[in-house]
Amino acid sequence: MLAVSKKAGNLIGSEIIRLAGEINEKIKQGQTIHNFTIGDFNPSLFPIPEMLKERIIYHYQHNQTNYPPADGVAELRESVSEFLSHHGGLSYSAKDEIIIAAGARPVIYSIFQTIVDPGEKVIFPVPSWNNNHYTFLSNAQEIIIETSPEHNFMPSADDIRPHIQEAVLLALCSPLNPTGTVFKREQLEEICDMILAENRRREGKQKPLYLMYDQIYWLLTLGNTEHVDPVSLRPEMRNYTLFVDGISKGFAATGVRVGWSFGPAPVMQKMKSILGHIGAWAPRAEQLATADFLRNHQAVDEYLNWIREQAGIRLFGFYDGFKQLRAEGYQVDAIIPQGAIYLTVQFDLKGMRRPTGEILQGTDDIMTYLLSEAGFAIVPFFAFGSSRDSNWYRVSIGTCQTETIPTILHKIKNALSRLS
Numbered sequence: 001m002l003a004v005s006k007k008a009g010n011l012i013g014s015e016i017i018r019l020a021g022e023i024n025e026k027i028k029q030g031q032t033i034h035n036f037t038i039g040d041f042n043p044s045l046f047p048i049p050e051m052l053k054e055r056i057i058y059h060y061q062h063n064q065t066n067y068p069p070a071d072g073v074a075e076l077r078e079s080v081s082e083f084l085s086h087h088g089g090l091s092y093s094a095k096d097e098i099i100i101a102a103g104a105r106p107v108i109y110s111i112f113q114t115i116v117d118p119g120e121k122v123i124f125p126v127p128s129w130n131n132n133h134y135t136f137l138s139n140a141q142e143i144i145i146e147t148s149p150e151h152n153f154m155p156s157a158d159d160i161r162p163h164i165q166e167a168v169l170l171a172l173c174s175p176l177n178p179t180g181t182v183f184k185r186e187q188l189e190e191i192c193d194m195i196l197a198e199n200r201r202r203e204g205k206q207k208p209l210y211l212m213y214d215q216i217y218w219l220l221t222l223g224n225t226e227h228v229d230p231v232s233l234r235p236e237m238r239n240y241t242l243f244v245d246g247i248s249k250g251f252a253a254t255g256v257r258v259g260w261s262f263g264p265a266p267v268m269q270k271m272k273s274i275l276g277h278i279g280a281w282a283p284r285a286e287q288l289a290t291a292d293f294l295r296n297h298q299a300v301d302e303y304l305n306w307i308r309e310q311a312g313i314r315l316f317g318f319y320d321g322f323k324q325l326r327a328e329g330y331q332v333d334a335i336i337p338q339g340a341i342y343l344t345v346q347f348d349l350k351g352m353r354r355p356t357g358e359i360l361q362g363t364d365d366i367m368t369y370l371l372s373e374a375g376f377a378i379v380p381f382f383a384f385g386s387s388r389d390s391n392w393y394r395v396s397i398g399t400c401q402t403e404t405i406p407t408i409l410h411k412i413k414n415a416l417s418r419l420s
Contacts, residue, residue, distance in 0.1 A: 011136065016383050023377045034400075034408050035377045039129075039177060039341065041398035046252040046310065049303045051296060055289035056256070068284040070276030071268075072100025072260070079291035080260050086297065087219075089232055096265040099272050100287060104216050104246050104259040106280035110271040111212050111242050111261065112138045115169050123163050124171040125155040126385030127178050127392075131171045143167060144385065149392065152181035152335055153344065157190035164198050168207050173214035174228070175221060175339030178384050178394035180315070182221065182338045185228050192234040199240060210267075211241045216259075217340035219250030219304055222312050225338040239264055247290055249340070252307060252398070258282040258290045311341050314397035314405065318343050321409035330416045343395040345378070350391065352419040360419075363388055373415035376408060 020037045027033050047053075071077065077094035084090040092098055101107045108130075116122060118139035124131035125145040135142045143163045147153045154176065164170075172191070174183040183191075192211075199208045211230060218227045230237040246259025259282070261271060275281065282290075293299060315337035322334035322345055333346040349366050353359050360366050363380045370376045381390040 007137070007139075012133070014130075014133075016379055019377070019379060019383070023371070026371075031375070033371070033375050033377050034404065036395045036397065036400065037377050037379050039396050039398065040254050041252040041341075043252070045401065046307065046398060048253045048256065049251055049293060049299060051299045052247075052251065052253065052256070052289055052293040055292040056285055059285035059288045064285045064288055066284060068100075068281050068287055070281065071272040072098070072281065073284060073287045073291070076100055076258075076260075076287045076291040076294075079294040080262070083294045083300075084262065087300075088229065090229070090262075092262040093265070097268055098260055098262045099268050099275065100258065100260050100282055101275050102257040102259065102280050102282045103248055103254075104214070104244050106275060106278070107244050107246070107259050107261040107271075108134055108212070108214070109137070110274045110280070111244070112140070112169070113274050114267060114270045115210050115212075115242075116140045117168075120169075121163075121167040122169045122171060123160060123167045124385075125153075125159070127153060127176075127381040127390075127394075128171070128173055128384055129177040132385050134171075140169075146386070149335065149344075149346070152338075153179045153392075154181055154183055154187060155191075156187060157194045160191065161194060164194060164209065165201075167209060169210050169212060170195065171212045171214070173216075175215075175217040177217065177340060178342050178379065178381065179335065179344045180337045180340040180342035181335060181344065182225055183228055185226065185233065188228050188230060189233050192230050192237050195230075195240060196234065196236055208240055211237065212244065213241055214244040216244055216246055217249050218245070220308060220311060220341065221339040222308060222315070222337060227339070242267060250307070251293075251303060256282075256286050256290075258286050311397060312337075313402055314400045315341070315343050317402065317405040318345070318395055318397070318409070321405065321412075325409070325413060325416065328413075330413070332412075332416070341396055341398045343397065344392060345395055346392050348391050349416075349419065355418045363391070366391070369419075370412070370415060373418065374408070374411040376412055376415075 023035050077098045081094040112134045116138045121141045122135045123143040125147045145155045145159045147155050221227045230241045242263040247253045319334050325332050331348040335344040349360050378393045378395050381392045382388045
């Protein structure tokens with residue numbers, strides 16, 4: 001047996017990637033599967049902005065292929081600074097408060113490595129994306145906040161408060177993966193006030209409590225939904241907030257691998273050192289192309305208007321369909337989409353009987369039934385840290401063709417109608 005480290009031996013792989021692999025194998029075998037598992041885009045349906053693509057090609061043609069600086073090329077840091085000011089009303093210095101990385105994952109990893117010492121505690125709500133894995137990789141202890149559908153699966157200050165004195169990092173995300181829901185202004189204000197009060201208590205005595213605020217989906221808020229951030233609501237949060245951001249979701253550029261973080265300069269400089277040592281920088285050509293694109297406000301606005309419209313058509317198409325199924329008496333439900341590319345749906349089917357007589361015992365049986373009878377592949381919330389008893393699921397619409405939605409809903413209805 002090959003010996004490996006305890007960390008490697010005990011690390012759990014991505015449940016989402018595992019599910020997607022199994023589904024892709026079924027597709028290869030000729031089965032018709034509507035695969036809404038991975039939080040990604042079909043580039044044929046959601047291509048990256050044309051200008052961004054052209055500028056990537058341009059910079060490769062002009063031999064921009066050597067190492068970029070560890071914190072990102074100056075042109076992109078300056079462009080991100082301008083972009084944040086123009087679109088988000090946030091003022092961060094390109095010199096020492098913004099760093100660039102190969103997408104959001106290295107940013108999150110470097111935040112954990114910069115803030116959390118082994119044995120210290122990290123608070124995060126569930127369902128949420130991969131906070132459990134990053135906590136494990138940091139040899140930290142997790143404090144899990146179980147959220148509820150009644151509050152759109154977003155945590156409140158009251159949920160967090162009993163644990164606040166124990167932790168050094170609070171990890172939040174809005175719009176949230178997997179739910180597509182967002183913090184309301186008053187919800188986040190209460191959390192910020194709690195963090196500020198806790199840090200006044202700690203001042204001069206112990207490490208501050210930092211907030212990692214993952215807003216990678218903030219450009220995909222829908223309709224009249226408001227995106228709020230800690231620093232705009234409470235300027236004093238600037239000293240304690242570490243943002244996660246990038247082009248992966250808002251510009252459907254998941255494979256381009258350009259992300260960034262912004263926050264207090266002393267923390268950013270330590271994150272820069274970590275990212276430099278692991279080489280987690282975005283390619284120079286992609287960085288320069290992103291800088292060119294972000295400066296073109298017209299191109300940015302046109303693309304964002306288009307992708308929000310396309311995401312909204314798909315999300316509300318499924319949402320309206322699930323609410324209609326519920327109105328017809330089927331044991332399903334959905335939470336109205338607010339942002340991102342995700343719809344939260346419920347299949348309350350445990351204990352129901354298949355036509356063949358088998359009883360659906362739990363989530364795995366329900367997923368198998370929907371996959372086999374409706375060709376409908378989605379991710380259960382237990383893949384995001386929730387209890388295996390949860391009957392809520394994520395539908396990711398980045399690979400969905402709008403014209404297939406009625407057919408998929410019809411297949412789901414037929415599958416549900418065969419249960420007793």
